[in-house]
Amino acid sequence: MSRIHDPAQLRRLIRDKSFDRPTTGQAGGYLQGNLVVLPKRFADDFLGFCVNNPKPCPLLGVSRPGERGIATLGEDLDIATDVPFYRVFSREGRRDRVADLSNVWRDDLVSFVIGCSFSFEESLQRARIPVRHIEAGRNVPMYVTNIPTRASGPFHGPLVVSMRAFSPADAIRAIVLSDRQPLAHGAPVHIGDPAQIGIKDFDNPEFGDPPVLEPGDIPVFWACGVTPQMAIHNAGPDIAITHEPGHMLVTDVPAEGASIGLNAAH
Protein backbone atom coordinates (compact mmCIF):
# COMPACT_ATOMS: atom_id res chain seq x y z
CA MET A 1 0.00 0.00 0.00
CA SER A 2 1.37 3.41 -0.90
CA ARG A 3 1.82 6.27 1.53
CA ILE A 4 -1.20 8.22 2.68
CA HIS A 5 -0.55 11.93 2.87
CA ASP A 6 -3.77 13.29 4.32
CA PRO A 7 -4.14 12.66 8.08
CA ALA A 8 -7.98 12.73 7.99
CA GLN A 9 -7.99 10.15 5.18
CA LEU A 10 -5.57 7.94 7.13
CA ARG A 11 -7.82 8.12 10.22
CA ARG A 12 -10.83 7.10 8.11
CA LEU A 13 -8.92 4.09 6.72
CA ILE A 14 -7.87 3.07 10.23
CA ARG A 15 -11.48 3.49 11.46
CA ASP A 16 -12.72 1.22 8.65
CA LYS A 17 -10.00 -1.38 9.46
CA SER A 18 -8.51 -0.78 6.00
CA PHE A 19 -5.19 0.30 7.55
CA ASP A 20 -3.86 -1.83 10.41
CA ARG A 21 -0.10 -1.26 10.37
CA PRO A 22 2.29 1.07 12.23
CA THR A 23 1.72 4.72 11.29
CA THR A 24 5.46 5.39 10.90
CA GLY A 25 6.15 7.33 7.70
CA GLN A 26 2.45 8.02 7.01
CA ALA A 27 0.83 11.48 6.83
CA GLY A 28 4.28 13.10 6.65
CA GLY A 29 4.46 16.64 8.01
CA TYR A 30 1.70 16.12 10.61
CA LEU A 31 2.14 15.45 14.32
CA GLN A 32 1.44 11.95 15.53
CA GLY A 33 0.74 11.32 19.19
CA ASN A 34 1.07 8.78 21.97
CA LEU A 35 -2.36 8.02 23.41
CA VAL A 36 -3.05 7.68 27.14
CA VAL A 37 -6.61 7.07 28.37
CA LEU A 38 -7.29 7.12 32.14
CA PRO A 39 -10.31 7.26 34.45
CA LYS A 40 -11.36 10.80 35.46
CA ARG A 41 -10.27 10.08 39.06
CA PHE A 42 -6.64 10.00 37.83
CA ALA A 43 -6.93 12.64 35.12
CA ASP A 44 -6.05 15.77 37.11
CA ASP A 45 -2.93 14.21 38.57
CA PHE A 46 -1.83 12.87 35.19
CA LEU A 47 -2.43 16.28 33.62
CA GLY A 48 -0.18 17.69 36.36
CA PHE A 49 2.44 15.07 35.55
CA CYS A 50 2.47 16.14 31.88
CA VAL A 51 2.69 19.82 32.78
CA ASN A 52 5.50 19.07 35.24
CA ASN A 53 7.44 17.05 32.66
CA PRO A 54 6.94 18.70 29.27
CA LYS A 55 9.98 17.10 27.62
CA PRO A 56 8.83 13.48 27.96
CA CYS A 57 5.12 14.47 27.94
CA PRO A 58 4.46 17.34 25.49
CA LEU A 59 0.66 17.64 25.60
CA LEU A 60 -1.04 17.88 22.22
CA GLY A 61 -4.56 17.59 23.57
CA VAL A 62 -6.87 16.44 26.37
CA SER A 63 -10.49 15.34 26.00
CA ARG A 64 -13.44 16.11 28.27
CA PRO A 65 -14.49 13.08 30.38
CA GLY A 66 -16.29 10.47 28.30
CA GLU A 67 -15.82 12.36 25.04
CA ARG A 68 -14.15 10.52 22.18
CA GLY A 69 -13.24 13.62 20.16
CA ILE A 70 -10.54 16.29 20.52
CA ALA A 71 -11.50 18.85 17.88
CA THR A 72 -8.24 20.82 18.11
CA LEU A 73 -6.39 17.75 16.79
CA GLY A 74 -8.82 16.87 14.00
CA GLU A 75 -12.48 17.75 13.49
CA ASP A 76 -13.69 14.20 12.89
CA LEU A 77 -11.12 12.49 15.16
CA ASP A 78 -12.45 9.55 17.24
CA ILE A 79 -10.10 8.41 20.01
CA ALA A 80 -11.84 5.02 20.27
CA THR A 81 -11.45 3.99 16.62
CA ASP A 82 -8.68 6.01 14.96
CA VAL A 83 -5.62 4.15 16.28
CA PRO A 84 -4.75 0.88 14.48
CA PHE A 85 -4.20 -1.07 17.73
CA TYR A 86 -4.63 -0.24 21.41
CA ARG A 87 -3.32 -1.77 24.61
CA VAL A 88 -5.87 -2.05 27.41
CA PHE A 89 -4.27 -2.56 30.84
CA SER A 90 -6.22 -3.75 33.89
CA ARG A 91 -5.05 -3.34 37.49
CA GLU A 92 -4.72 -7.12 37.72
CA GLY A 93 -1.94 -6.95 35.14
CA ARG A 94 -3.94 -8.15 32.14
CA ARG A 95 -2.97 -6.60 28.82
CA ASP A 96 -5.30 -6.85 25.84
CA ARG A 97 -4.55 -5.84 22.25
CA VAL A 98 -7.68 -4.45 20.61
CA ALA A 99 -8.40 -2.63 17.35
CA ASP A 100 -11.41 -0.70 18.68
CA LEU A 101 -12.22 0.76 22.10
CA SER A 102 -16.00 0.95 21.60
CA ASN A 103 -16.64 -2.14 23.76
CA VAL A 104 -14.46 -0.97 26.67
CA TRP A 105 -15.39 2.73 26.52
CA ARG A 106 -16.64 4.34 29.75
CA ASP A 107 -18.19 7.70 30.49
CA ASP A 108 -15.41 8.57 32.94
CA LEU A 109 -12.49 8.07 30.55
CA VAL A 110 -10.24 11.04 29.77
CA SER A 111 -7.87 10.91 26.78
CA PHE A 112 -4.44 12.51 26.63
CA VAL A 113 -2.50 12.86 23.38
CA ILE A 114 1.24 13.31 23.88
CA GLY A 115 3.73 14.29 21.18
CA CYS A 116 6.10 11.64 19.83
CA SER A 117 9.42 11.70 18.01
CA PHE A 118 8.16 10.72 14.53
CA SER A 119 7.93 14.26 13.15
CA PHE A 120 11.36 15.07 14.54
CA GLU A 121 12.88 12.01 12.86
CA GLU A 122 11.16 13.08 9.64
CA SER A 123 12.85 16.47 9.80
CA LEU A 124 16.25 14.78 10.38
CA GLN A 125 15.73 12.67 7.28
CA ARG A 126 14.65 15.69 5.24
CA ALA A 127 17.91 17.36 6.36
CA ARG A 128 19.80 14.24 5.10
CA ILE A 129 20.94 13.36 8.61
CA PRO A 130 21.21 9.56 8.82
CA VAL A 131 18.94 8.06 11.51
CA ARG A 132 20.88 4.87 12.13
CA HIS A 133 18.18 2.69 13.71
CA ILE A 134 15.75 3.48 10.85
CA GLU A 135 18.42 2.70 8.24
CA ALA A 136 19.14 -0.58 10.07
CA GLY A 137 15.41 -1.43 10.18
CA ARG A 138 15.45 -1.43 13.99
CA ASN A 139 13.39 0.14 16.75
CA VAL A 140 15.03 3.06 18.58
CA PRO A 141 16.88 2.00 21.77
CA MET A 142 15.29 3.32 25.00
CA TYR A 143 16.87 3.45 28.44
CA VAL A 144 15.69 4.03 32.01
CA THR A 145 17.83 6.84 33.49
CA ASN A 146 18.66 7.96 37.03
CA ILE A 147 16.99 11.33 36.31
CA PRO A 148 13.72 11.54 38.28
CA THR A 149 10.59 13.06 36.81
CA ARG A 150 8.60 15.63 38.82
CA ALA A 151 5.88 13.57 40.50
CA SER A 152 2.20 14.54 40.49
CA GLY A 153 -0.04 12.68 42.92
CA PRO A 154 0.49 8.94 42.36
CA PHE A 155 2.36 9.50 39.07
CA HIS A 156 6.13 9.23 39.49
CA GLY A 157 9.11 7.39 38.10
CA PRO A 158 12.36 7.80 36.23
CA LEU A 159 12.90 9.67 32.97
CA VAL A 160 13.13 7.24 30.05
CA VAL A 161 15.23 8.37 27.08
CA SER A 162 15.61 7.30 23.47
CA MET A 163 19.09 7.29 21.91
CA ARG A 164 20.19 8.23 18.41
CA ALA A 165 23.89 8.33 17.48
CA PHE A 166 25.37 10.75 14.96
CA SER A 167 28.66 12.12 13.71
CA PRO A 168 29.48 15.19 15.88
CA ALA A 169 28.53 17.61 13.08
CA ASP A 170 25.18 15.86 12.54
CA ALA A 171 24.59 15.72 16.31
CA ILE A 172 24.82 19.53 16.40
CA ARG A 173 22.29 19.82 13.56
CA ALA A 174 20.01 17.25 15.21
CA ILE A 175 20.06 19.24 18.46
CA VAL A 176 19.14 22.45 16.64
CA LEU A 177 16.38 20.79 14.56
CA SER A 178 14.82 18.97 17.52
CA ASP A 179 14.76 22.15 19.62
CA ARG A 180 12.42 23.61 17.00
CA GLN A 181 9.88 20.85 17.69
CA PRO A 182 8.97 21.17 21.38
CA LEU A 183 5.84 19.05 20.74
CA ALA A 184 8.08 16.18 19.57
CA HIS A 185 10.17 16.11 22.80
CA GLY A 186 12.26 19.17 21.83
CA ALA A 187 16.03 19.38 22.33
CA PRO A 188 17.83 16.36 23.81
CA VAL A 189 18.44 15.99 27.54
CA HIS A 190 21.95 14.51 27.32
CA ILE A 191 24.86 13.93 24.96
CA GLY A 192 27.96 11.79 25.32
CA ASP A 193 28.73 9.45 28.24
CA PRO A 194 25.67 7.24 28.95
CA ALA A 195 26.90 6.52 32.52
CA GLN A 196 26.36 10.18 33.47
CA ILE A 197 22.59 9.63 33.37
CA GLY A 198 22.69 6.22 35.01
CA ILE A 199 22.77 4.02 31.91
CA LYS A 200 24.85 1.02 32.95
CA ASP A 201 24.50 -1.31 29.96
CA PHE A 202 24.48 0.81 26.82
CA ASP A 203 24.40 -2.23 24.50
CA ASN A 204 21.27 -3.64 26.16
CA PRO A 205 18.55 -0.99 26.34
CA GLU A 206 15.52 -1.64 28.56
CA PHE A 207 13.19 -1.07 25.57
CA GLY A 208 13.60 -1.21 21.81
CA ASP A 209 16.56 -2.64 19.93
CA PRO A 210 20.34 -2.47 20.62
CA PRO A 211 22.00 0.79 19.53
CA VAL A 212 23.59 1.32 16.11
CA LEU A 213 26.78 3.43 16.11
CA GLU A 214 29.38 4.28 13.47
CA PRO A 215 33.04 4.97 14.43
CA GLY A 216 33.38 8.49 15.86
CA ASP A 217 29.66 8.78 16.62
CA ILE A 218 28.39 10.61 19.69
CA PRO A 219 25.24 9.30 21.41
CA VAL A 220 22.42 11.82 21.86
CA PHE A 221 19.57 11.18 24.29
CA TRP A 222 16.02 12.55 24.05
CA ALA A 223 13.19 12.40 26.59
CA CYS A 224 10.92 9.53 25.58
CA GLY A 225 7.19 8.85 25.60
CA VAL A 226 7.72 5.62 27.55
CA THR A 227 8.28 7.87 30.60
CA PRO A 228 4.54 8.46 31.23
CA GLN A 229 3.83 4.74 30.72
CA MET A 230 6.16 3.88 33.63
CA ALA A 231 4.54 6.61 35.75
CA ILE A 232 1.06 5.20 34.96
CA HIS A 233 2.24 1.73 35.96
CA ASN A 234 3.41 3.20 39.26
CA ALA A 235 0.08 4.99 39.82
CA GLY A 236 -1.92 1.75 39.33
CA PRO A 237 -5.28 2.91 37.93
CA ASP A 238 -8.03 0.28 37.50
CA ILE A 239 -7.89 0.78 33.75
CA ALA A 240 -5.36 2.45 31.43
CA ILE A 241 -5.36 2.45 27.65
CA THR A 242 -2.43 3.33 25.38
CA HIS A 243 -1.64 2.90 21.70
CA GLU A 244 0.26 -0.21 20.63
CA PRO A 245 3.89 0.94 20.07
CA GLY A 246 4.36 2.40 16.58
CA HIS A 247 0.59 2.60 16.02
CA MET A 248 -0.01 6.26 16.80
CA LEU A 249 -2.89 8.72 16.74
CA VAL A 250 -2.43 10.84 13.62
CA THR A 251 -3.47 14.49 13.99
CA ASP A 252 -4.17 17.39 11.64
CA VAL A 253 -1.54 19.56 13.37
CA PRO A 254 1.36 20.46 11.05
CA ALA A 255 4.66 19.40 12.62
CA GLU A 256 6.58 22.54 11.68
CA GLY A 257 5.48 25.66 13.50
CA ALA A 258 2.86 23.57 15.29
CA SER A 259 0.43 25.61 17.34
CA ILE A 260 -2.41 23.60 18.77
CA GLY A 261 -5.86 25.07 18.13
CA LEU A 262 -4.72 27.42 15.38
CA ASN A 263 -3.77 24.96 12.66
CA ALA A 264 -6.35 22.26 13.14
CA ALA A 265 -10.05 22.31 12.47
CA HIS A 266 -11.84 25.14 14.25
Place this chain on the structure above:
Amino acid sequence: MSRIHDPAQLRRLIRDKSFDRPTTGQAGGYLQGNLVVLPKRFADDFLGFCVNNPKPCPLLGVSRPGERGIATLGEDLDIATDVPFYRVFSREGRRDRVADLSNVWRDDLVSFVIGCSFSFEESLQRARIPVRHIEAGRNVPMYVTNIPTRASGPFHGPLVVSMRAFSPADAIRAIVLSDRQPLAHGAPVHIGDPAQIGIKDFDNPEFGDPPVLEPGDIPVFWACGVTPQMAIHNAGPDIAITHEPGHMLVTDVPAEGASIGLNAAH
Protein backbone atom coordinates in the same frame (compact mmCIF):
# COMPACT_ATOMS: atom_id res chain seq x y z
CA MET B 1 34.77 53.16 34.95
CA SER B 2 31.24 51.83 34.86
CA ARG B 3 29.70 50.02 31.94
CA ILE B 4 28.60 51.99 28.92
CA HIS B 5 25.30 50.77 27.53
CA ASP B 6 24.89 52.91 24.41
CA PRO B 7 27.09 51.80 21.49
CA ALA B 8 27.21 55.28 19.88
CA GLN B 9 28.31 56.80 23.21
CA LEU B 10 31.00 54.12 23.58
CA ARG B 11 32.32 54.85 20.06
CA ARG B 12 32.50 58.59 20.89
CA LEU B 13 34.49 57.86 24.07
CA ILE B 14 36.88 55.61 22.11
CA ARG B 15 37.24 58.30 19.40
CA ASP B 16 38.14 60.91 22.08
CA LYS B 17 40.69 58.49 23.67
CA SER B 18 38.55 58.49 26.85
CA PHE B 19 38.07 54.70 26.56
CA ASP B 20 41.16 52.62 25.73
CA ARG B 21 40.39 49.18 27.14
CA PRO B 22 38.94 45.93 25.71
CA THR B 23 35.29 46.31 24.72
CA THR B 24 34.31 43.00 26.38
CA GLY B 25 31.14 43.43 28.43
CA GLN B 26 30.43 46.94 27.10
CA ALA B 27 27.33 47.97 25.14
CA GLY B 28 25.60 44.73 26.11
CA GLY B 29 23.01 43.49 23.63
CA TYR B 30 24.73 44.99 20.57
CA LEU B 31 26.92 43.15 18.06
CA GLN B 32 30.64 43.78 18.21
CA GLY B 33 32.82 42.98 15.25
CA ASN B 34 36.28 41.93 14.20
CA LEU B 35 37.80 44.52 11.88
CA VAL B 36 39.73 43.64 8.72
CA VAL B 37 41.03 46.43 6.46
CA LEU B 38 42.63 45.49 3.13
CA PRO B 39 43.68 47.23 -0.10
CA LYS B 40 41.01 47.27 -2.81
CA ARG B 41 43.13 44.91 -4.92
CA PHE B 42 42.46 42.16 -2.35
CA ALA B 43 38.92 43.17 -1.39
CA ASP B 44 36.91 41.12 -3.89
CA ASP B 45 38.78 37.92 -3.09
CA PHE B 46 38.46 38.51 0.65
CA LEU B 47 34.74 39.22 0.26
CA GLY B 48 34.52 35.88 -1.56
CA PHE B 49 36.39 34.21 1.29
CA CYS B 50 33.83 35.54 3.81
CA VAL B 51 30.88 34.46 1.66
CA ASN B 52 32.47 31.00 1.20
CA ASN B 53 33.07 30.61 4.93
CA PRO B 54 30.15 32.23 6.78
CA LYS B 55 30.70 30.39 10.07
CA PRO B 56 34.19 31.78 10.79
CA CYS B 57 33.50 35.00 8.79
CA PRO B 58 29.90 36.20 9.31
CA LEU B 59 29.87 39.52 7.45
CA LEU B 60 28.31 42.42 9.35
CA GLY B 61 29.35 45.07 6.88
CA VAL B 62 31.73 46.18 4.11
CA SER B 63 32.78 49.75 3.29
CA ARG B 64 33.24 51.34 -0.10
CA PRO B 65 36.95 51.86 -1.03
CA GLY B 66 38.49 54.70 0.95
CA GLU B 67 35.34 55.34 3.00
CA ARG B 68 35.69 55.30 6.77
CA GLY B 69 31.98 54.86 7.50
CA ILE B 70 29.57 51.91 7.27
CA ALA B 71 26.17 53.50 7.90
CA THR B 72 24.30 50.19 8.33
CA LEU B 73 26.41 49.49 11.44
CA GLY B 74 26.13 52.97 12.98
CA GLU B 75 25.35 56.34 11.45
CA ASP B 76 28.35 58.18 12.90
CA LEU B 77 30.71 55.19 12.88
CA ASP B 78 34.33 55.93 11.85
CA ILE B 79 36.40 52.82 11.11
CA ALA B 80 39.66 54.76 11.54
CA THR B 81 39.01 56.06 15.06
CA ASP B 82 36.32 53.96 16.76
CA VAL B 83 38.37 50.93 17.78
CA PRO B 84 40.49 51.33 20.95
CA PHE B 85 43.60 49.78 19.38
CA TYR B 86 44.48 48.53 15.90
CA ARG B 87 47.16 46.25 14.52
CA VAL B 88 48.77 47.46 11.30
CA PHE B 89 50.62 44.67 9.45
CA SER B 90 53.10 45.34 6.65
CA ARG B 91 54.26 42.76 4.10
CA GLU B 92 57.74 42.95 5.61
CA GLY B 93 56.31 41.46 8.81
CA ARG B 94 56.19 44.66 10.85
CA ARG B 95 53.28 44.91 13.30
CA ASP B 96 52.38 48.28 14.79
CA ARG B 97 49.87 48.93 17.56
CA VAL B 98 48.11 52.23 16.97
CA ALA B 99 45.09 53.96 18.52
CA ASP B 100 44.10 55.83 15.37
CA LEU B 101 44.33 54.96 11.67
CA SER B 102 44.14 58.54 10.37
CA ASN B 103 47.89 58.65 9.63
CA VAL B 104 47.96 55.34 7.75
CA TRP B 105 44.63 55.70 5.95
CA ARG B 106 44.66 55.28 2.16
CA ASP B 107 42.05 55.91 -0.49
CA ASP B 108 42.16 52.28 -1.61
CA LEU B 109 41.40 50.69 1.77
CA VAL B 110 38.25 48.57 2.15
CA SER B 111 36.95 47.69 5.62
CA PHE B 112 35.24 44.43 6.55
CA VAL B 113 33.42 43.97 9.84
CA ILE B 114 33.02 40.33 10.87
CA GLY B 115 30.83 39.06 13.72
CA CYS B 116 32.51 37.86 16.93
CA SER B 117 31.47 35.59 19.78
CA PHE B 118 30.93 38.30 22.42
CA SER B 119 27.16 38.56 21.98
CA PHE B 120 26.82 34.78 21.99
CA GLU B 121 28.78 34.54 25.26
CA GLU B 122 26.53 37.27 26.68
CA SER B 123 23.45 35.20 25.88
CA LEU B 124 25.03 32.14 27.56
CA GLN B 125 25.63 34.17 30.70
CA ARG B 126 22.08 35.56 30.63
CA ALA B 127 20.87 31.93 30.44
CA ARG B 128 23.04 31.18 33.55
CA ILE B 129 25.26 28.82 31.57
CA PRO B 130 28.76 29.03 33.09
CA VAL B 131 31.40 30.17 30.57
CA ARG B 132 34.43 28.62 32.22
CA HIS B 133 37.22 30.70 30.67
CA ILE B 134 35.43 33.94 31.60
CA GLU B 135 34.86 32.72 35.18
CA ALA B 136 38.56 31.78 35.37
CA GLY B 137 39.59 35.18 34.01
CA ARG B 138 41.23 33.60 30.97
CA ASN B 139 41.10 34.10 27.23
CA VAL B 140 39.18 31.47 25.26
CA PRO B 141 41.39 28.64 23.91
CA MET B 142 41.69 28.58 20.11
CA TYR B 143 42.95 25.72 17.95
CA VAL B 144 44.04 25.24 14.34
CA THR B 145 42.03 22.31 12.91
CA ASN B 146 42.49 19.96 9.96
CA ILE B 147 39.25 21.31 8.45
CA PRO B 148 40.09 23.40 5.37
CA THR B 149 38.27 26.63 4.59
CA ARG B 150 36.94 27.23 1.07
CA ALA B 151 39.68 29.27 -0.59
CA SER B 152 39.02 32.47 -2.56
CA GLY B 153 41.86 33.75 -4.71
CA PRO B 154 44.96 34.04 -2.50
CA PHE B 155 42.94 33.61 0.72
CA HIS B 156 43.15 30.10 2.11
CA GLY B 157 44.03 28.22 5.26
CA PRO B 158 42.65 25.99 7.99
CA LEU B 159 39.53 26.59 10.06
CA VAL B 160 40.45 27.91 13.50
CA VAL B 161 38.02 27.07 16.33
CA SER B 162 37.43 28.35 19.84
CA MET B 163 36.57 25.85 22.59
CA ARG B 164 34.15 26.18 25.48
CA ALA B 165 33.45 23.21 27.78
CA PHE B 166 30.08 22.59 29.45
CA SER B 167 28.11 19.94 31.28
CA PRO B 168 26.24 17.90 28.64
CA ALA B 169 22.90 19.58 29.49
CA ASP B 170 24.45 23.05 29.21
CA ALA B 171 26.23 22.05 25.98
CA ILE B 172 22.82 21.28 24.43
CA ARG B 173 21.49 24.69 25.52
CA ALA B 174 24.65 26.43 24.28
CA ILE B 175 24.26 24.77 20.86
CA VAL B 176 20.63 25.91 20.61
CA LEU B 177 21.39 29.47 21.77
CA SER B 178 24.40 29.91 19.48
CA ASP B 179 22.44 28.65 16.46
CA ARG B 180 20.13 31.64 16.97
CA GLN B 181 23.06 34.02 16.45
CA PRO B 182 24.41 33.30 12.96
CA LEU B 183 26.22 36.67 13.01
CA ALA B 184 28.18 35.53 16.09
CA HIS B 185 29.51 32.32 14.41
CA GLY B 186 26.21 30.42 14.83
CA ALA B 187 26.03 26.79 15.97
CA PRO B 188 29.28 24.97 16.78
CA VAL B 189 31.19 22.95 14.19
CA HIS B 190 32.22 20.07 16.49
CA ILE B 191 31.56 18.50 19.89
CA GLY B 192 33.47 15.85 21.81
CA ASP B 193 36.77 14.30 20.76
CA PRO B 194 39.26 17.06 19.77
CA ALA B 195 41.36 14.58 17.72
CA GLN B 196 38.51 14.16 15.23
CA ILE B 197 39.17 17.68 13.91
CA GLY B 198 42.95 17.38 14.05
CA ILE B 199 43.60 18.90 17.48
CA LYS B 200 46.62 17.01 18.76
CA ASP B 201 47.46 18.87 21.97
CA PHE B 202 44.19 19.90 23.62
CA ASP B 203 45.94 21.34 26.70
CA ASN B 204 48.12 23.66 24.60
CA PRO B 205 45.96 25.66 22.20
CA GLU B 206 47.67 27.59 19.38
CA PHE B 207 46.01 30.85 20.54
CA GLY B 208 44.50 32.03 23.82
CA ASP B 209 44.81 30.31 27.18
CA PRO B 210 44.74 26.61 28.17
CA PRO B 211 41.22 25.13 28.41
CA VAL B 212 39.18 25.02 31.63
CA LEU B 213 37.09 21.86 32.14
CA GLU B 214 35.04 20.49 35.03
CA PRO B 215 34.61 16.70 35.52
CA GLY B 216 32.05 15.31 33.08
CA ASP B 217 32.33 18.31 30.75
CA ILE B 218 32.07 17.93 27.01
CA PRO B 219 34.18 20.25 24.80
CA VAL B 220 32.26 22.26 22.20
CA PHE B 221 34.06 23.92 19.27
CA TRP B 222 32.91 27.02 17.39
CA ALA B 223 34.32 28.56 14.19
CA CYS B 224 36.59 31.42 15.23
CA GLY B 225 37.43 34.88 13.89
CA VAL B 226 41.14 34.03 13.87
CA THR B 227 40.40 31.97 10.73
CA PRO B 228 40.36 34.99 8.38
CA GLN B 229 43.53 36.37 10.02
CA MET B 230 45.41 33.20 9.04
CA ALA B 231 43.97 33.41 5.51
CA ILE B 232 45.10 37.06 5.25
CA HIS B 233 48.59 36.09 6.39
CA ASN B 234 48.65 33.46 3.61
CA ALA B 235 47.45 36.00 1.01
CA GLY B 236 50.27 38.45 1.88
CA PRO B 237 48.80 41.88 1.07
CA ASP B 238 51.15 44.91 1.31
CA ILE B 239 49.06 46.26 4.19
CA ALA B 240 46.43 44.70 6.45
CA ILE B 241 44.80 46.26 9.48
CA THR B 242 42.85 44.45 12.20
CA HIS B 243 41.61 45.31 15.66
CA GLU B 244 43.84 44.47 18.63
CA PRO B 245 42.35 41.27 20.16
CA GLY B 246 39.51 42.09 22.56
CA HIS B 247 39.31 45.68 21.29
CA MET B 248 36.37 45.36 18.92
CA LEU B 249 34.31 47.64 16.72
CA VAL B 250 31.02 48.22 18.55
CA THR B 251 27.96 48.49 16.29
CA ASP B 252 24.38 49.70 16.68
CA VAL B 253 23.02 46.30 15.54
CA PRO B 254 21.03 44.50 18.28
CA ALA B 255 22.49 41.04 18.89
CA GLU B 256 19.14 39.24 19.16
CA GLY B 257 17.19 39.06 15.96
CA ALA B 258 19.99 40.95 14.25
CA SER B 259 19.20 42.04 10.72
CA ILE B 260 21.77 44.29 9.17
CA GLY B 261 20.39 47.43 7.59
CA LEU B 262 17.03 47.23 9.31
CA ASN B 263 18.01 47.84 12.91
CA ALA B 264 20.80 50.35 12.57
CA ALA B 265 20.67 53.96 11.50
CA HIS B 266 18.97 54.46 8.11
